[in-house]
Amino acid sequence: MKPKSILLITAFLAFALTAFAAEKMILDIEIRSPKSVGFDTNTDLEFVTDKTAKGDFLSQIKQQDDDKYRYFQQSYPLSAKERRRAIIIYTHSSPKNQPQQVFLLPIPAKAKSADWTNWRYANYLEANAVSNFILNFDYMPPDRSTNIPPNSFELRYKIE
């Protein structure tokens, strides 16, 4: 085999491996809330992108406690096709359309490994947040608030 062919094959393999690795990035998230605050079992934790949404009940997610907080951990595969991503937390309640907590995730489409971020509160509260985020439309009247109540959920994440 000619050196040029070997070089081309090696370059192709490197490219393929890079592309494969990009598809395999995992987002690990952790949310916490003070133990002093009541825990509603009808709370959904959603990973929402412009393509998909994936929701789990908090009560079904791995949980750990310390003296002050209750922690929930979840992982999601990242796709390089996703243009925007968020974690959205909401409680099924009556009446419907109560504000949902939106944590925007400033992760580039082709995500790279990153260590845990600092803890932070939601970027904003919004009714119909999941629909509005997936579709990138404000098809419902904009009803956003950045007035996050104390003792709300906090989020941190890492990428591996």
Place this chain on the structure above:
Amino acid sequence: MYFARPYDPNAAHWLTRDPIGEQGGQNLYGFVNNNPVNNVDALGFYLAAVDGTDSEKWVGQLHHGSFVLNFYNDYIGSGGKDYENGPNLFGGGVSSTVNKVYNNIYDVLKKNPKEDINLVGHSRGGLIVILVAKKLHDNPPPCTKGEIKFMGLYDAVDRYLWADGSVIPDNVDFVAHARRDPGVHSRPWFGNTGTSGGKVYMQQFFWVTHSGAGGDPWGGDHPTINGVPTITQQQDIDDSKQVDEWMRNNARMTGLNGL
């Protein structure tokens, strides 16, 4: 009745022990504080929802939002849930979405073979969930029969190129298909001759356009016959609400929560 185990509403408790055992508390015959209306059981309900063609472009502009996305948002299921945008106009994404939804369900059933699986879809999203059911029928995860508890179809397309979804396999317990009335003459050119199959198949015709059946009245076509409109915008808006109500009623009847 919840499908994971029988519930006696008169005695207000389950007739069998909770399958999660003592992790659910000391009372193995209890159920989320004996309040099944406001709470859900710890096991049993997973939803995959697939929207119609190009949903990411049209869903924001309508009167009702996407019925599939609204269903997803309101659905309360302890087993988790997934929403997928629809394929593009030329059908790109049908196969990949079928595989993705199938793989997600495979993982869910691998962890818990007794999980009840529910599917909803609009238009080509309906075709996709039918194809997912077929794939689960032909390739069930270990220790399962790949069963689907509820399939909600909002005017599903029954075929597209290579994909034939006209016959729903018998691993689907209950199918509710809300269809546009052929007399409306909405988008008569693409495959929608009807589906059949499943163990129980419910079908209801509505005087709506195809997009109206998915929550987007008057968003797609404005059908006519010989130049005479077959439906008004207001009719489409009003009757599409009935589509949503009918589907939610069927879902509730099957035991789904939050709708």
